[in-house]
Amino acid sequence: MSEMAQRKPLFAGDSEIDQIFNIFKILGTPNEELWPDALKLEYFKPTFPKWKPQNLEDYAHCLDPLGIDLLK
Numbered sequence: 001m002s003e004m005a006q007r008k009p010l011f012a013g014d015s016e017i018d019q020i021f022n023i024f025k026i027l028g029t030p031n032e033e034l035w036p037d038a039l040k041l042e043y044f045k046p047t048f049p050k051w052k053p054q055n056l057e058d059y060a061h062c063l064d065p066l067g068i069d070l071l072k
Contacts, residue, residue, distance in 0.1 A: 010071075011058060021049070027072075028053030 011026070013019025024030075029051045030038035038044055056068050063071070 024048065024051045026054050026056065026059055 004051050011019055011023045026032060029048055030044070031050075032039065034053075034070060039046060057063075059072060060068060
């Protein structure tokens with residue numbers, strides 16, 4: 001939806017790890033509080049950089065509150 005609304009990907013990356021890090025940079029790096037089972041995922045590493053969640057509205061300017069809620 002964000003791609004269609006902004007005409008560009010919200011979480012663009014040139015590799016799998018780049019894309020997941022771009023997601024983490026905006027939504028925050030998963031932790032036990034945000035996603036209790038994230039640390040149990042096979043490829044999740046506790047050494048990943050720790051980013052705090054950002055205000056999604058700052059990255060998806062043209063979406064209304066319902067669109068933002070859909071992305072969360």
